[in-house]
Amino acid sequence: MQKGEFPWDNKDFRYLLVMGAGIVSGFLYFYWRDPGREINWKHFVQYYLARGMVERLEVVNKEFVRVFPVPGVTSEKYVWFNIGSVDTFERNLEAAQQELGIDIAHQVSVVYSTESDGSFLVSMVPTLLLVGFLLFSLRRGPMGSGRGGRGPGGIFSVAETTAKIMKGNIEVQFKDVAGCEEAKLEIMEFVNFLKNPKQYQELGAKIPKGAMLTGPPGTGKTLLAKATAGEANVPFITVNGSEFLEMFVGVGPARVRLENPSKPPQDAVGRKRSHGQFGGQNEQENTLNQLLVEMDGFNSSTNVVVLAGTNRPDVLDPALMRPGRFDRQIYIGPPDIKGRASIFKVHLRPLRLDADISRDALARKMAARTPGFTGADIANVCNEAALIAARHASPTVNEKHFEQAIERVIGGLEKKTQILQPNEKTIVAYHEAGHAVVGWFLEHADPLLKVSIIPRGKGLGYAQYLPREQFLYTREQLFDRMCMMLGGRVAEQLFFGRITTGAQDDLRKVTQSAYAQVVQFGMSDKLGQLSFDLPQPGNLAPEKPYSEATAELIDEEVRALIATAYQKTQALLTHCRDQVEKVGKRLLEKEVLEKADMVELLGPRPFAEKSTYEEFVEGTGSLEEDTTLPEGLKDWNLEQKEEEEEEGQGQRSQEKAF
Known part of the structure; x- marks a missing residue:
């Protein structure tokens, strides 16, 4: 032994x-x-x-x-x-x-x-x-490790903080974060302050005490916080908001008080305080109050930065957002096409690609095919591509693997073993053909990339489109999208004289789009220039800021809008009945149709469309994302460079002495 x-x-x-x-x-x-x-x-x-x-x-x-x-x-x-x-x-x-x-x-x-x-x-x-x-x-302390410090320890250590202190072992750097350059510059300024505070103090400036990172899940909020810790070279305390709340009263505020203010930053947020509720304050309010007090105690001499991340900024207490606390709100949304190309370049680094594939060209092509994807989705696509290549015993990852990975992320796992009855397979083929033909002959519909009747995930059919990179939509564009979603239901009625449950998801999307146009976007002539919030999921008794007469008018307008879209779709597919039949029969034969097959069956699409990266970014100033730094941040890591130079000089002097 x-x-x-x-x-x-x-x-x-x-x-x-x-x-x-x-x-x-x-x-x-x-x-x-x-x-x-x-x-x-x-x-x-x-x-x-x-x-x-x-x-x-x-x-x-x-x-x-x-x-x-x-x-x-x-x-x-x-x-x-x-x-x-x-x-x-x-x-x-x-x-x-x-x-x-x-x-x-x-x-x-x-x-x-x-x-x-x-x-x-x-x-x-x-x-x-x-x-x-x-x-x-x-x-002994919790989890078998001595705490050696705050609190009584052991089983009575519930008041001790569960925060994890990290320093020197964080591998994420700013070079690993892409697609959110504006947010990166904001965070880089915090890092520059932590490393070079005199640059700001000599001018009399005060760095913001806190920054609130908001945005949808998967856009890089946590990754930015990790990169901040990796670049700043300071102790980084990380703790999530739920760890403040325990079943013991007073534990949350105690954990806030136990945080050492000399070790920045931490990750924590607080919900809105209740108003007019009987029974006094609860643990959440006590925690929020303590957090507000602690943030007020951070002055400019402590060099403490508090970073918080949430995808629900609407539930935050307004007191957190005032100047002096989280006075910078940094929104990190889904990346645009240039940002997606930058993110693909980051995640393509560790992959072994074919020798004839350019990483930059592949990143641009994949960025054009993944509209609406977040950074987490892109990372998942790259990982799935590598897994697919390994499943097929391929020595390298090629472009075909990336296409299959995108299809899997969008549509789910392909189910080739699922057996459909011949009549069901025929209905699915004509249903998908109806979608494809309506989108092919409508100007504002999204260009079609691929249509398949191989079941994926929960669906029996799958179609991949290439949406435009745009933020504003006209009434005509939204209407054509509704018609394209109704194409499957209309094709079923037109060819089989009956409808099935296959259009349930399409009808749900059409209903949501119609209500958004009438209620939110003010696109109803009868309702006028009014906008209301749609009911949130899970709210059993939503309060409507309008009368019952207005509610009835909204329902009438929505039904009329959907009925108009259905009639237009029916007229279009009746006129193009032969084309739908051609696509349906080819789908039954091949199961998967590419864009080239659609051109062969229907001829070239009668409207101009964009499909390449260069076409999408045309007129935006440059092909790549702008990553230039302001003058004050060009030397944000100067301290690190000086240390590296000193280490290099020390090594050279040792070599000379040896």
């Missing part, structure tokens, strides 16, 4: 070892002790008392008598017999000695004693083990 395998130097380990050794020794004592030979009263009188072989008698625990023979008479140390009671034993012994003619001077002496037979120790073992465990827990 190697040295150091057992923690002999640990006090807790020695404590448990001694306690265990005591328990084992007690058991061994009672186990190996000579119990003697058991006899009865008659045997005692005839063979021991009558022959004068008894030296003394010992009544033990008023339960049995131990007979000690005269030394040298027998090899036995002692024998014993049970008694009913001490009084009866004494009377019987006196009567027996009188019958044997033993005078008073030579009668046997009797002593009384009390001994333990080990049962008490056995009954105390569970209690001892429980007490030992509690003492062991009190002497």
Whole structure:
């Protein structure tokens, strides 16, 4: 056994070892002790008392008598017999000695004693083990590691912070974050302040105390915080908001107070405080109040920066967002096409690609095919492409693997083993053909890339489109999108004279789009220039800021809009019935149709469309994302460069000396 395998130097380990050794020794004592030979009263009188072989008698625990023979008479140390009671034993012994003619001077002496037979120790073992465990827990910190500091420790360490302190072991740098250059510049300014505070203090400037990173999930909020910690080279305390709240009252504020303000930053946010509720404050409000007080205590001399990230800024308390606390709100939205290309370049670095594939060209092509993807989605696409290549035993990752990865992320796992009945497969083929033909002959519909009737995820059909990179939509564009989504239902009615449940998801999207146009975007002539919020999911009794008459008008307008879109789609597919049939039959034959197949069946699309990266970014100033730094941030890592130069000079001087 190697040295150091057992923690002999640990006090807790020695404590448990001694306690265990005591328990084992007690058991061994009672186990190996000579119990003697058991006899009865008659045997005692005839063979021991009558022959004068008894030296003394010992009544033990008023339960049995131990007979000690005269030394040298027998090899036995002692024998014993049970008694009913001490009084009866004494009377019987006196009567027996009188019958044997033993005078008073030579009668046997009797002593009384009390001994333990080990049962008490056995009954105390569970209690001892429980007490030992509690003492062991009190002497050690949570999860078996000594806290060595704040709070009582052990099982009473619920008030201790669960924050993790990281420094020097964070591999994420700003070069690993792409697609959010504006937010990166804002965060880079915080890093520059932490590394070079004099640059700001000499001008009388005060760095903001906190920054709130908001945006949809997967856009890079946490990654930016990690990059900040990796670049700033300062202690980084990370803790999420839910860890403040425990079942013990007061634990949340205590954890806020236990944070060391000399170790920036931390990640925590607070919900809105309740108004007009009976019953006093709750733990969430106490935590928020303590967080507000702590942030007010950070002054410009402490060099503390508080970073917070959330995808629900609407639930935050307004007191957090005022100047002096989280006075910078940095929104990180889904990246545009240039940002996606930059993100692809980052995630393509560790992949082994074909020798004839340019990483920059591949990144641009994949960026054009992934509109609306976040940074997390792009990372998932790159990882899925590598997994698909490994599944097919390919030595490198090629473009085909990336296309399959995009399809898997968008549509789900392909289910080639799922068996569809011939009539169901025909309905699915004509349903998807209806979508494709409507989108092909409508100007504002998205260009089609691929259509398939191989089941994916929960759906029986799959179509991949290439949406435009745009932020503003006209009424005509939204209307054409509604018609394209209704193409499947209309094709079912037109070719089979009945409808199925396959259009449920399409109808849900059409309904959401129609209500958004009428309620939010003010695109209804009858309703006028009004805008209301749509009911949020999970709100059982939403408050409507309009009357019942307005609600009825909204419902009428939505039904009229959907009915108009349905009629237009029906007229278009009736006119293009032969084209739908061609696409449906080809789908039944090949199961998957590319854009080239659609051009062969329907001819070139009669409207201009964009499909390449260069076409999408045309007129935006440059092909790549603008990553230039302001003058004040060009040397944000100057301190790090100086340290590297000093280390290099030190190594060169050592080499010369050697």
